Amino acid sequence: MPIDTIFGTTVDLLAKSIDLRAKNHTMISANLANVETPNFTPTSLSFEDELKGALKEKKGAPSVTNPRHIPLKGHGATLQQVEGRVIETPSTTPGKDNNGVELEAEMGRMVENQLMYNASIQILGKKFEGLKTAIKGQ
Amino acid sequence: MDFFSSMQISSSALTAERTRMNLISSNLANANSTKTAEGGPYKRKDAVFSATQVAETFRSALDRMRRGAPQGVEVTQIVEDQNPPRLQYDPTHPDANAQGYVALPNVNVVEEMADMIAATRAYEANVTAVQAAKSMALKTLEIGSK
Numbered sequence: 105m106p107i108d109t110i111f112g113t114t115v116d117l118l119a120k121s122i123d124l125r126a127k128n129h130t131m132i133s134a135n136l137a138n139v140e141t142p143n144f145t146p147t148s149l150s151f152e153d154e155l156k157g158a159l160k161e162k163k164g165a166p167s168v169t170n171p172r173h174i175p176l177k178g179h180g181a182t183l184q185q186v187e188g189r190v191i192e193t194p195s196t197t198p199g200k201d202n203n204g205v206e207l208e209a210e211m212g213r214m215v216e217n218q219l220m221y222n223a224s225i226q227i228l229g230k231k232f233e234g235l236k237t238a239i240k241g242q
Numbered sequence: 243m244d245f246f247s248s249m250q251i252s253s254s255a256l257t258a259e260r261t262r263m264n265l266i267s268s269n270l271a272n273a274n275s276t277k278t279a280e281g282g283p284y285k286r287k288d289a290v291f292s293a294t295q296v297a298e299t300f301r302s303a304l305d306r307m308r309r310g311a312p313q314g315v316e317v318t319q320i321v322e323d324q325n326p327p328r329l330q331y332d333p334t335h336p337d338a339n340a341q342g343y344v345a346l347p348n349v350n351v352v353e354e355m356a357d358m359i360a361a362t363r364a365y366e367a368n369v370t371a372v373q374a375a376k377s378m379a380l381k382t383l384e385i386g387s388k
Contacts, residue, residue: 122382129378130248133371134312137255139364141291141315207367218374225381232386 110235113159116183118228124151124188125221131190132214135205142201148213151188158183245379247312252375254294254314255368259361261317262289266358273349276337284347286323291315323348 128149135146171184195204265287272284293313325348333342 126244126248126378129371129375130244130251131312133248133251133368133375134314136364136367136371137251137258137315138291138293138313139255139367140360141293144293147312207363211367211370214371214374218378221378222381225385229385229387 111231113183114231115228117155117159118224118231120183120186121155122221122224122228124149124155124186125217125224127188128217129214129221132210132217135210136207136214138203139205139207139210140201140203142203145192145194145204146206146210147190148193149188150191151186154186154188155183158186245375248375249372251312251314252368252371254316256365256372258289258291258315258317259365259368261320262291262361263358263365265289265320266354266361269347269349269354270351270358272347273351273354275347276335276344283327283345284349285327286325286347286349288321288323289317290319290321292318 128151131147131149135148138144138146193204195206198204269286275284278284292315294316295311295313327345327348329343330346331342332338332344335344338344
């Protein structure tokens with residue numbers, strides 16, 4: 105039995121989402137750090153669509169069996185290749201100093217990101233726990 | 243996983259906000275100082291913030307070149323407010339001019355208090371960001387610990 109089927113896509117997907125959420129936290133920290141820097145435009149990481157796309161590609165599409173394969177055009181990236189896009193999120197009502205950071209929005213985004221991060225970690229932990237139970241046969 | 247750079251970014255902001263808080267304290271303390279070492283009344287001081295790259299590893303530098311990386315903040319300059327001093331009629335004051343007016347610092351206490359609240363809130367937000375990074379990093383260490 106190939107080892108891949110034990111872990112399935114769950115572990116890959118969770119690992120990727122943990123990684124991307126960690127990156128997203130760095131971006132949110134940077135926005136918060138620059139909450140009063142003139143002419144600063146906040147950025148955020150957008151990756152949910154890409155992750156979804158990468159999951160869908162699994163079915164029917166020519167799969168990339170070697171990391172050095174170039175994926176066919178029109179097909180989304182594989183899970184490993186998802187890196188997220190850095191998008192600028194300027195405020196709709198920038199103040200006099202042209203700073204685009206909205207403190208409330210950033211704090212909200214930070215809490216959401218943190219919760220989703222913790223959720224991913226927890227699910228990953230449970231997945232391993234389940235595997236352990238299966239191995240022990242208890 | 244790159245929580246250390248996010249902590250560095252947040253701490254750069256803490257440093258900057260603290261500098262600003264020091265300037266606000268100085269402004270408030272000297273709201274009535276009519277004499278300074280440079281002569282004339284005290285002039286209000288303000289910090290200029292600008293976005294900056296935090297100290298980085300080769301890998302994060304490469305990542306930044308590829309797709310614009312998050313930035314920290316730093317105080318690049320401390321400027322003196324060039325607004326004219328407040329003139330107050332007080333002929334008995336030793337620093338009064340021939341017309342009996344005293345030049346008082348261009349510090350507006352209400353403005354300073356508002357600035358102080360803004361600095362406090364920004365500081366708190368960044369502390370929260372550090373706490374979040376820390377708890378996320380610790381959470382990661384819990385994987386498979388049961």
